Amino acid sequence: MMPMDTFVVDGLEGQALLSGSIAVNGAKNAALPVMAASMLLEGGAKIHNVPDIADVHSMLALLEDLGAYASFSKDGACSLRMNDAGGTVMNTDIAKRLRASILLVGAVLARHGTVTFPHPGGCVLGSRPIDLFLKGFQELGCSVTEQGETYTLSAKNGIHGGTLFFRVVSVTATETFMIAATRASSPVTLHNCAMEPEVVALADFLKQSGAVISGAGTPTITIHPARLAPPLESFRIISDRLEAGSFLILGAFLGKEVEITGAEPEHLEAPIETLRAMGVSVTIERKQEKESTLRVSRPEVLSASDIRTHEYPGFPTDLQAPMAVLLTQATGESSILETVFDGRLNYVDELIRMGADIRVWNPHKATIKGPTPLKARDIDGPDIRAGLAFLLAAAAASGTSKIGNAHLIDRGYERIEKKLRTLGLDIQRITS
Ligand code: EPU
Numbered sequence: 001m002m003p004m005d006t007f008v009v010d011g012l013e014g015q016a017l018l019s020g021s022i023a024v025n026g027a028k029n030a031a032l033p034v035m036a037a038s039m040l041l042e043g044g045a046k047i048h049n050v051p052d053i054a055d056v057h058s059m060l061a062l063l064e065d066l067g068a069y070a071s072f073s074k075d076g077a078c079s080l081r082m083n084d085a086g087g088t089v090m091n092t093d094i095a096k097r098l099r100a101s102i103l104l105v106g107a108v109l110a111r112h113g114t115v116t117f118p119h120p121g122g123c124v125l126g127s128r129p130i131d132l133f134l135k136g137f138q139e140l141g142c143s144v145t146e147q148g149e150t151y152t153l154s155a156k157n158g159i160h161g162g163t164l165f166f167r168v169v170s171v172t173a174t175e176t177f178m179i180a181a182t183r184a185s186s187p188v189t190l191h192n193c194a195m196e197p198e199v200v201a202l203a204d205f206l207k208q209s210g211a212v213i214s215g216a217g218t219p220t221i222t223i224h225p226a227r228l229a230p231p232l233e234s235f236r237i238i239s240d241r242l243e244a245g246s247f248l249i250l251g252a253f254l255g256k257e258v259e260i261t262g263a264e265p266e267h268l269e270a271p272i273e274t275l276r277a278m279g280v281s282v283t284i285e286r287k288q289e290k291e292s293t294l295r296v297s298r299p300e301v302l303s304a305s306d307i308r309t310h311e312y313p314g315f316p317t318d319l320q321a322p323m324a325v326l327l328t329q330a331t332g333e334s335s336i337l338e339t340v341f342d343g344r345l346n347y348v349d350e351l352i353r354m355g356a357d358i359r360v361w362n363p364h365k366a367t368i369k370g371p372t373p374l375k376a377r378d379i380d381g382p383d384i385r386a387g388l389a390f391l392l393a394a395a396a397a398s399g400t401s402k403i404g405n406a407h408l409i410d411r412g413y414e415r416i417e418k419k420l421r422t423l424g425l426d427i428q429r430i431t432s
Helices: 028-040 054-065 099-112 131-139 171-181 197-208 241-254 269-277 317-327 348-353 384-396 406-410 416-422
Strands: 005-010 018-023 045-048 069-072 078-081 114-118 143-147 150-154 162-165 188-191 212-214 220-224 232-236 255-263 281-286 292-297 306-308 332-337 357-362 365-370 378-380 400-404 426-431
Touching: 005 384, 005 406, 018 241, 018 416, 028 045, 028 054, 028 078, 028 099, 028 171, 028 197, 054 069, 054 078, 054 099, 099 114, 099 131, 099 171, 131 143, 131 150, 131 162, 131 171, 171 188, 171 197, 171 220, 197 212, 197 232, 241 255, 241 269, 241 292, 241 317, 241 384, 269 281, 269 317, 306 317, 317 332, 317 348, 317 365, 317 384, 348 357, 348 384, 384 400, 384 406, 384 416, 400 406, 416 426
Parallel strands: 018 255, 045 232, 162 188, 306 332, 378 400
Antiparallel strands: 005 400, 005 426, 045 078, 069 078, 114 150, 143 150, 188 220, 212 220, 255 292, 281 292, 332 365, 357 365
């Protein structure tokens, strides 16, 4: 059985005492699609700046189970070779661990003409259907058969070209069809696409491998069929804007002076603008061509804010829960409107038990009155981002909290306790 780790956090009683430097890793949500897309490169790829997190290891295990050779070194270099990747049936146990397993559907289908996979698992954020994937592949000439929770897609005559319109904006659907369409018989145009930086990063990876793609980063993407050239010797994963955004919120919450290195501020406009409007000073020092150092600290008074999550470039849904924790310390009434998922306020009850004054009006809307002191509690994080939010709440609380389900936080954050300790937080991991 998997060990169930718990974080033990000694709270700072709301005092802004954290200081020092914290580094941002490569982006989980950029690494996973790039790893899946490598399936289409005969010679595979060498990918750098890959975070050492549980979801990356699950993706590696899925690829290996399909016959790929995969190696991962602690410095974040990941080598993938696909010569023997002949499998077409995804391992159910592993695929159920992460929603991103769906990204492999397009790659395996494009490579072998068939793929069998379970309904993907991942964070419970509401219903999370896969209708866009099934309908889209049918429109591109594939057949879909369903047996319980297992699906088989077949493209006997190959994947056709055509035009797809996504009913809702979906990051992984956009990415899956970009990957699959590189092997379609004629061009594929996707409308109402996600514009996330991770989509652009995947397009860069595919283009460097020989794909012909235009429009990534806009709502309309066109993919022209092309044989991908083997192998891609070096591709660097972009900085994780969600990890950087989480650290910015931490700095605004408890920072005396927190420095965040290796961030990409151009991908963080909505969170930075929101924090500045609340009175938080965020300074940006450009270091390399793209990656920068951010400095952030807690202001004397935090102003209330109205947060509305939105697809990129709007305020990221993945920072909604950490932001709610910060809003408990803002003066006045703040509000949160979650527009991306229908079950992403499920963590609020625990914050209320910690002393937050939050009212949930419906599954999408909550109001938060502050500032209110937070008390320590023993709680389990329900998903990656809400788990991180609980760590922030525990860091500010009076007393010692235990935050269970550390494995969920480990899915998205590399050795978070080590990073937070460098800022002066008393946090330990216990394994039972
Ligand atoms: N949706 C459908 N039908 C579909 C697919 C999606 O209705 O077939 C709906 C979803 O239910 C949701 C909306 O579309 O209401 C948007 O979901 P999306 O498909 O964009 O989410 P995702 O691709 O499954 C990615 C990230 C998530 C992030 C969301 C939103 C990856 C691997 N995951 O998920 O990241 O929250 O986009 O930005 O890229 C995380 O990192 O903790 C995380 C959950």
